[in-house]
Amino acid sequence: xxxxxxxxxxxxxxxxxxxxxxxxxxxxxxxxxxxxxxxxxxxxxxxxxxxxxxxxxxxxxxxxxxxxxxxxxxxxxxxxxxxxxxxxxxxxxxxxxxxxxxxxxxxxxxxxxxxxxxxxxxxxxxxxxxxxxxxxxxxxxxxxxxxxxxxxxxxxxxxxxxxxxxxxxxxxxxxxxxxxxxxxxxxxxxxxxxxxxxxxxxxxxxxxxxxxxxxxxxx
Amino acid sequence: xxxxxxxxxxxxxxxxxxxxxxxxxxxxxxxxxxxxxxxxxxxxxxxxxxxxxxxxxxxxxxxxxxxxxxxxxxxxxxxxxxxxxxxxxxxxxxxxxxxxxxxxxxxxxxxxxxxxxxxxxxxxxxxxxxxxxxxxxxxxxxxxxxxxxxxxxxxxxxxxxxxxxxxxxxxxxxxxxxxxxxxxxxxxxxxxxxxxxxxxxxxxxxxxxxxxxxxxxxxxxxxxxxxxxxxxxxxxxxxxxxxxxxxxxxxxxxxxxxxxxxxxxxxxxxxxxxxxxxxxxxxxxxxxxxxxxxxxxxxxxxxxxxxxxxxxxxxxxxxxxxxxxxxxxxxxxxxxxxxxxxxxxxxxxxxxxxxxxxxxxxxxxxxxxxxxxxxxxxxxxxxxxxxxxxxxxxxxxxxxxxxxxxxxxxxxxxxxxxxxxxxxxxxxxxxxxxxxxxxxx
Numbered sequence: 253x254x255x256x257x258x259x260x261x262x263x264x265x266x267x268x269x270x271x272x273x274x275x276x277x278x279x280x281x282x283x284x285x286x287x288x289x290x291x292x293x294x295x296x297x298x299x300x301x302x303x304x305x306x307x308x309x310x311x312x313x314x315x316x317x318x319x320x321x322x323x324x325x326x327x328x329x330x331x332x333x334x335x336x337x338x339x340x341x342x343x344x345x346x347x348x349x350x351x352x353x354x355x356x357x358x359x360x361x362x363x364x365x366x367x368x369x370x371x372x373x374x375x376x377x378x379x380x381x382x383x384x385x386x387x388x389x390x391x392x393x394x395x396x397x398x399x400x401x402x403x404x405x406x407x408x409x410x411x412x413x414x415x416x417x418x419x420x421x422x423x424x425x426x427x428x429x430x431x432x433x434x435x436x437x438x439x440x441x442x443x444x445x446x447x448x449x450x451x452x453x454x455x456x457x458x459x460x461x462x463x464x465x466x467x468x469x470x471x
Numbered sequence: 472x473x474x475x476x477x478x479x480x481x482x483x484x485x486x487x488x489x490x491x492x493x494x495x496x497x498x499x500x501x502x503x504x505x506x507x508x509x510x511x512x513x514x515x516x517x518x519x520x521x522x523x524x525x526x527x528x529x530x531x532x533x534x535x536x537x538x539x540x541x542x543x544x545x546x547x548x549x550x551x552x553x554x555x556x557x558x559x560x561x562x563x564x565x566x567x568x569x570x571x572x573x574x575x576x577x578x579x580x581x582x583x584x585x586x587x588x589x590x591x592x593x594x595x596x597x598x599x600x601x602x603x604x605x606x607x608x609x610x611x612x613x614x615x616x617x618x619x620x621x622x623x624x625x626x627x628x629x630x631x632x633x634x635x636x637x638x639x640x641x642x643x644x645x646x647x648x649x650x651x652x653x654x655x656x657x658x659x660x661x662x663x664x665x666x667x668x669x670x671x672x673x674x675x676x677x678x679x680x681x682x683x684x685x686x687x688x689x690x691x692x693x694x695x696x697x698x699x700x701x702x703x704x705x706x707x708x709x710x711x712x713x714x715x716x717x718x719x720x721x722x723x724x725x726x727x728x729x730x731x732x733x734x735x736x737x738x739x740x741x742x743x744x745x746x747x748x749x750x751x752x753x754x755x756x757x758x759x760x761x762x763x764x765x766x767x768x769x770x771x772x773x774x775x776x777x778x779x780x781x782x783x784x785x786x787x788x789x790x791x792x793x794x795x796x797x798x799x800x801x802x803x804x805x806x807x808x809x810x811x812x813x814x815x816x817x818x819x820x821x822x823x824x825x826x827x828x829x830x831x832x833x834x835x836x837x838x839x840x841x842x843x844x845x846x847x848x849x850x851x852x853x854x855x856x857x858x859x860x861x862x863x864x865x866x867x868x869x870x871x872x873x874x875x876x877x878x879x880x881x882x883x884x885x886x887x888x889x890x891x892x893x894x895x896x897x898x899x900x901x902x903x904x905x906x907x908x909x910x911x912x
Contacts, residue, residue, distance in 0.1 A: 291756035319526060
């Protein structure tokens with residue numbers, strides 16, 4: 253079995269299994285911990301605070317006016333590379349075909365040349381994010397293996413994907429194999445590290461937003 | 472002189488002496504009591520972006536990364552991953568997370584108590600929506616169980632739990648309260664068997680601002696509502712909340728709850744005290760174990776309702792250019808945003824708002840018990856300068872607030888910096904501008 257067949261055959265199957273089971277257990281695992289009831293009387297109606305929770309999912313996507321001066325640039329950088337990643341993962345035709353083989357649906361993609369440009373831009377932003385993480389004293393202090401490995405594996409997926417598309421770095425079959433293998437590693441790592449924030453971000457915003465709104469406080 | 476964990480004996484009360492092992496065991500026990508699905512979710516969700524630092528006045532003033540809010544719960548994040556998270560066995564097996572040490576806990580005492588007002592501003596900036604302040608409050612509970620609450624908070628909490636007063640006083644507060652009534656010629660209804668509203672007072676007001684106590688009594692007298700103070704439930708503050716002693720917080724809250732039930736009160740009125748509002752309005756029922764059989768209202772909420780119902784009329788106040796400090800526990804963490812503004816509007820005050828106001832207001836710097844921690848004073852003074860600048864920038868002649876601890880913090884800053892502003896109580900201003908008969912009887 254060659255590298256490409258291995259990467260998109262048994263390795264992918266194992267990776268997807270670890271991904272699904274790991275993500276499921278990580279969510280169920282903490283949700284099984286004790287739940288406490290709020291016995292104090294809410295200020296807002298149930299409808300009001302639940303709707304505020306939904307609002308917070310969107311409103312927390314950008315800092316409140318009071319915070320923009322200090323955090324706007326950093327958050328813009330973060331969201332930019334996320335948008336780039338989404339575009340490349342979801343709108344590159346070969347990716348759409350691959351996802352179609354898994355889920356049975358496809359959708360129109362962007363031209364390859366545009367995807368390449370977005371990829372280069374996203375990779376540049378990704379390097380900027382790393383630079384920021386190692387030079388900003390707060391981020392450097394907070395960072396651990398999870399932060400750097402999650403960055404590394406995502407960057408590896410992007411670099412190998414670009415190399416495969418541009419036919420550089422070696423025979424196409426090998427580079428594509430390495431690209432898919434790096435995706436397999438990413439999927440295996442996903443449930444164990446901070447990449448899980450993809451599943452947490454919206455519920456977390458909604459819960460905090462609803463709990464603050466329950467007290468009538470700004471969220 | 473320090474104990475085996477290196478903590479300065481001067482920073483702790485003698486009763487807090489423990490071996491390093493006992494401190495870790497205490498912290499882990501406290502932590503285990505606290506950790507539930509919601510706090511686990513909050514700990515799980517952190518992406519180490521560090522954005523919370525940009526909301527924290529301690530970080531903004533010092534640019535010292537250790538004051539990053541989420542860093543203040545780092546040992547407990549570490550403990551969660553290692554002991555309680557879904558992959559905890561893996562973390563332990565592979566040695567990926569070390570066990571929390573007593574030295575770490577001692578080091579974190581400064582971060583969890585001296586340099587956090589539990590003001591909750593960090594909870595509004597987190598792009599993941601994590602309530603960092605809630606985690607810090609839980610971490611304080613674990614630190615209390617480790618015997619690492621700062622001495623000042625621990626001793627006041629212990630005294631309040633045992634006697635109802637956070638400190639001994641030359642005259643019991645009950646006597647001081649009656650003396651305030653005589654001095655300010657206002658009725659002090661005390662120990663009535665039944666009342667519609669039960670009143671309590673901040674000990675800060677009894678000791679430092681008796682005119683605020685008189686203002687509360689005068690406004691209630693003017694409204695003619697059936698009301699009473701109770702000797703056995705007089706103090707609004709809750710040092711158990713500050714110190715992180717959850718069972719002590721419960722015992723202290725119970726004094727007020729039991730008295731309110733005894734007099735069949737419909738309302739427990741929280742005076743101008745921010746953290747008392749959080750402790751009674753948002754936490755007491757959970758500690759009591761069932762919903763409270765009365766409502767808990769901050770005095771500004773109560774008066775704003777009376778205003779709206781037409782039972783309270785206010786005269787125009789000649790305060791000139793005026794600004795207002797929103798106490799964090801009332802506004803950001805309590806949702807009492809509109810009531811003080813409604814009262815000021817009724818007195819004809821057009822507020823010159825601070826640059827950061829309402830839910831985004833910066834803390835005075837003294838909240839969360841920080842004002843009581845002696846060694847924290849230099850950092851507190853450094854941190855609150857930004858707030859003082861914001862107040863100065865409004866050019867206001869009158870500076871108001873609705874929390875006596877905030878007021879005391881600003882008055883302390885006035886003395887320390889020779890600051891040219893005095894801080895006034897909104898309640899006192901209301902009491903000075905009562906208009907009409909007002910009496911509902």
